[in-house]
Amino acid sequence: MLEGHTFFFFLVMMVQMLTGILANGLIIVVNTIDMVSRRRMIPLDLLLSCLATSRIILQLCIFFAQLGIFCLAKHSIFTDNVAFVFFINELGLWFATWLGVFYCAKIATIPHPLFLWLKMRISRLIPWLILGSVLYATFTTVALGGEASTVPKQIFLSFFSKNSTQVRPIPAMPLSVFILGLTLPSFIFIVAVLLLIFSLCSHGWKMRTMRGTGEPCRHGHISAILSILSFLILYFSHYMVALVVSTQGFHLGSTAFLFCGLMIGIYPSLHSVILVLGNPKLKQNAKMFIVHCKCSHCARA
Template sequence: MLEGYTLFLFLVVMVQLFSGVLANGLIVVVNATDLITRRKMSPLGLLLSCLAASRIILQLCILFAQLGLLCLVKSSIFAYNVAFVFFINELSLWFATWLCVFYCAKIATISLPLFLWLKMRISRLIPWLILGSVLYSTVTVMIYGRETSTIPKQMYASFFSENATQVIKLHNMALSVIILGLTLPSLIFIVAVLLLIFSLWYHSWKMRTVVGTSRYTHISAMLSFLSFFILYFCHYMVALVVSTQGFHLGSTDFLYCTLLVGMYPSLHSVILILGNPKLRQNVKMFFVHCKRCHCVRAEITSRK
């Protein structure tokens, strides 16, 4: 029988998992349906699908870490796959960064030659950026795996225990790889999102004197990207503290941090659907189509 405290945390974990998998799964299904019907996928759809798929895998990894800390599964499931978790987390950060760069290039109005060049070519660059992110994350995780290969797996597993007395000392190279892998995409993201928010604010400020124009769209977009920035930055900071062993991984603080990290891939995907008119419309059409199929099946079953 679960205690009240453990039961509450378990319910929070399940809500995070359900909302995240549902939102990200809808993004993948909608874009896959679009690919099947139109025989092609837009660069934005490809990027959203990759981001959603990586977030689903990341949330499953976070789930196993949380359940291990709640003593509901063996913590070794997570501890033996630290390198894989590091790879998926870094890949998810890169995809989110390129999504912000894509929106910045398409929406922001900045009269710089480099920015104008990026605005014209960002759609064609998306597949190469995705491929480059996969290669970069693979190289960094291989370096990390090589540097930590001398650490016994049993020590990793015991380190997730609340009563553990051992401390894992990472090599300087492994620590540098972790920090670089998390910081590089985050720096690009921060620059892109700040340029985007500033451009939207400036455009909204210029429209204040125009009669009959609505600033609601710009303000809504600014709030959406601001929430994206807050969730991304919180995820980055917590991931950095956890990766550099800012506190004991088996402690209660680590459990709360995993809950905070789990908010990012689930909550932002929901915001992404609500803030993207085309994606929101496609999700509505998907639910309507599913409802019609259910009604047809029910009618056929009743006739039989």
Template sequence: MTEIVSKNASVVPTGKSSFSLLKMIGADRTLTLLLTVVQVLTGVSANGLIVTVNAIGLMKQRKIAALDLLLSCLAISRIFLQLCMIFFLMIIFSGKEFIMPATIVIILFTNELGLWFATWLSVFYCTKIASIPHWLFLWLKMRISRLVPWLIVGSLFHSAITSAIYSQYAWAISKGVLFNFLLKNATQINEKETYVMSIFFITSLTLPFLIFLTAVVLLIFFLVKHSLRMRMLAAGAGSPGQSAHTSAVLSILSFIVLHFSHYMVAICFCIQKYQIGSLSFLLCMLVAVVYPSIHSIILIFVNPKLKQNAKALLLGLCKGCQ
């Protein structure tokens, strides 16, 4: 078990009030924290809208499409992730250590689960939209809808196993988080366990990221090639199909930027790049919550069915409030 030792104090100040800890944050950190809360509320609202729309469709039709099921699972995992991240920050700034290990494990579980769901979503879009003359791609294209439930179950199983491994180190991580926040010169002794866990964590994040990157790159190449072909056939007429392909490519590029930024922030957290409670740490938290928020909003706008149903739901709620 990792031990934390202070260079400047022999007694750890565990009785600090939340007010005194908040004074340590500063104005810039407070602003960043508020922006993080706003992003979380935006993300929870967007993901909640996705879940509500698909739940209403399920109750009406008594069935749910594979894409809607995948979107709903992704939205639910992101809601739990964002709420847990805010809860995690509240725990740090209140100094309540006893509940942090469970919170860390839940964050790791929901984060990895959401990354896998986002990865399978990119694979789903790639196989449904692109047309690649390869037997493996054609096989996947014909069976992806039937594979979605199994991919969801497999992601749950994989994330549960990795989280069970993380839980063995959760108490040590929580001690390090709290002591690093309270004691700026705190150092860790016996970093072997932390190093092994970091390698395992980075590997578990890299696998879905590589699959995601492969799927979106293939999709971008197909859309660009198809758009150029349409432009040659239309002789520069500027058909609506070309603008649709351009919008699709731009949205996919935004997915790559958001996913990559979230991936890098997760690695920075894993290797403890920034001191807990610092401005850099809070900025990383802000970037971490941007991905599940903005990505879900983009998903609503690029999905015509989801966009139409969400608009109808919001209009109905507005009329009901009048």
């Protein structure tokens, strides 16, 4: 039985999962329909679809993990496949990183030869970046050796263990390699987002000093900066929670542990909702879906 704050966390977790699946499912369906009509998929849609697919899988994995935490399912279902979970999580981080790089290359104005080269070729590089992400995530999950591949499983077994004395410490080298696999895409993402924010702020300041600059233009820059900041906060929070969980510093069922579980689930759901609201095509289809649901509900009533 779930009682008190545990029941509240369980309800929030259910809302997170359903929101994430709906938002990411919308991204996949809309881009697939657009691909069928055009007979090809543009690079941004391809990247968004890969990101949405990885997040749906991650959301379902988080759901099964939290069911085990709440004693509503056997935790072995999750711990026996935890290496796959970390593969999907790292893959999703790479896809989100390349999305940040894509926006930075397309929107930012930085007078540097390397950046100008990237701006001209980023669309053609997207399929190769996706392939490279899959290979890198596979390498860090499988090819690093048996000891390194047991790190994620050992972390989660420590949470499900009732006796802390039975938990074996994780060797420093495999844990360092594991953390490095999460740190590299996070570093690239943070650099790309900070460059984009700096470029937008610089452009907004120039527009503000020019005569005849309208309020809608300034509001547009502020909206874009706030949206990018929300991406950065959610991404960085997810990365920090993953690091904290890796230290095995929480007891199973503690409030801090449950809070970290919620933070892990917020990123793939809320980030995708922001992506839908910030993309005109996805936003329009989301409105059509809501209107269709309302009409169906009224017709049944």
